[in-house]
Amino acid sequence: MQIWAIANQKGGVGKTTTSLCLARGLAQSGQRLLLVDLDPHASLTRAFAVPSTPPPAGSHDLFTGGGASLASLARGTDIKGLDLIAAQPALATLERRGATQPGLGLALGRALHAVQSLYDHVLLDCPPTLGLLMVNALAAADRLVVPTQTDPLALHGLADMLRTAAMVERSRRRPLPQHVLPTLYDRRTKSGVHSLEQLHAQYEGRVWPEAVPMDTRLRDACALTAVASPGGRGADAYARALRWLLKQVEPAQRKAA
Template sequence: MQTWAVANQKGGVGKTTTTLCLARGLADAGFRVLLVDLDPHASLSHAFGIPVEPPPRGSYELFTDATQMLSRLAHGTPVEGLVICPAQPSLATLERRGATQPGLGLALGRALHAARDTYDYALLDCPPTLGLLMVNALAAADRLIAPTQTDPLALHGLRDMLRTADMVERSRRRPLPRAIIPTLHDKRTRSGQNSLEQLRETYGEQVSPDAIPLDTRLRDASAVATGPKLASRGADAYREALQWLLDPLSLQCEAA
């Protein structure tokens, strides 16, 4: 099983949409896909119609009960081959527990390791803050997928995210390849074009060849999650990004 952590320390960069579109593309291609929602806001879970009340069993239990298995916490979705382990607001309380409860830093990694033969891919939708949940995801991941808007403020957030990835990589003592996906790109603006050029100059082949354009159809996450295969510029761009991610040469570039 390949585990991808979709993360950025800045919010509003299309992180959940990226997680959703990549997972949907993998499932449509015939892979067995597990989504793990680690964001207490649970936007990814809501996209699949999972109710807020009563709180569903999901990713919180992975940190409070070491015997829990992802396959038992996963909920089915309308997409064949795609299941989700939903988030709950109680995830926000784990930061306080992490200071006093040993072993929480490796809880997610243990659960993913136990599920390695059940799924082909696991995609982790991380909260937009550096803390226990994001570090768990990065420590367990085979790859970091970092969506970023093409604007100057977002590029600052990306640098912070990659510094965090470097820190976790040193701690876990194995490579953490990273792929950068430019999102919400408006090619009509000079700022957008300049920021995209700066991304490519700074990070080279770690950046997806095609930027994801602004696309209002992608704002309806529920339609992307549960509806038929979406036909739009943004959806097509995500399919191209997925093909790039699945190309072995791209992984070599990310690890270089």
């Protein structure tokens, strides 16, 4: 089972869209897949049209006293092979508790360990804040995928994110390979083109050689139900990004075999 955290401390860079598009692609190729929504705003959960009242069972329950089993929280979706763990608004209260409850930073990793045989891939859609939920995701992940908007401010956000990842990597004493996906790219703007060049210059080797273009069909993708595949330039770009990501994983898997 491969666990990928889709994370960036900066908001609105395409984390949820990336999670959804990569998940669709993996499910289409026959993988057994679990998507975990770790964002109290629950955009991903909404994309799957999970009713919000009463609050669904979901990722917050992994952190509560009883420690609900992850397998019992996963719900099937209309996409074959794809299960979802919904987000609950109560996730927003976790940060305060994390400071007083030792071991809470590893709760997600422990829960995922128990379902290793059920899934080929797990994708963790992270909130845009550095806190307990992000730390849980980074501690549990085998790979970090960082969607990054192609504008100058987003480059600062990326640097912050990679610094955080390096910190977690040191404390967990296990490598956390990082992959940067340029998103929301507008090749008609100078700042877009310049930012993409800078990304490649600064993070050579870690950046997907292409970029997901601005595409209105993707803008609607999270508003539509997740089964409605948007198609078009953006979705095609994500299909290529997924192939690239899987290629990055191959050498490590060969080594481990």
